[in-house]
Amino acid sequence: MRSANESAAQEPTGTLTSRIEKLALEELDAVRRRDWSAAKSAAQERAALQEARHRAIARRWT
Numbered sequence: 001m002r003s004a005n006e007s008a009a010q011e012p013t014g015t016l017t018s019r020i021e022k023l024a025l026e027e028l029d030a031v032r033r034r035d036w037s038a039a040k041s042a043a044q045e046r047a048a049l050q051e052a053r054h055r056a057i058a059r060r061w062t
Contacts, residue, residue, distance in 0.1 A: 016053040020046055 023046035030039035 016049055016056070020049050020053065023049070 023042045027039050027042035027046065030036075030042060
């Protein structure tokens with residue numbers, strides 16, 4: 001399995017944005033179900049993808 005950063009380097013930022021949005025919904029659903037482990041996992045993956053998206057956008061500007 002590829003890490004979030006490796007995946008992000010190969011995907012356009014639009015795909016990253018939709019994946020980030022999906023993870024946010026998964027996180028909210030997990031919190032609603034009080035599944036703290038799943039919520040934490042989704043939040044961590046979402047944060048890694050957001051960071052990768054920011055780096056990809058920054059590379060475009062340099």
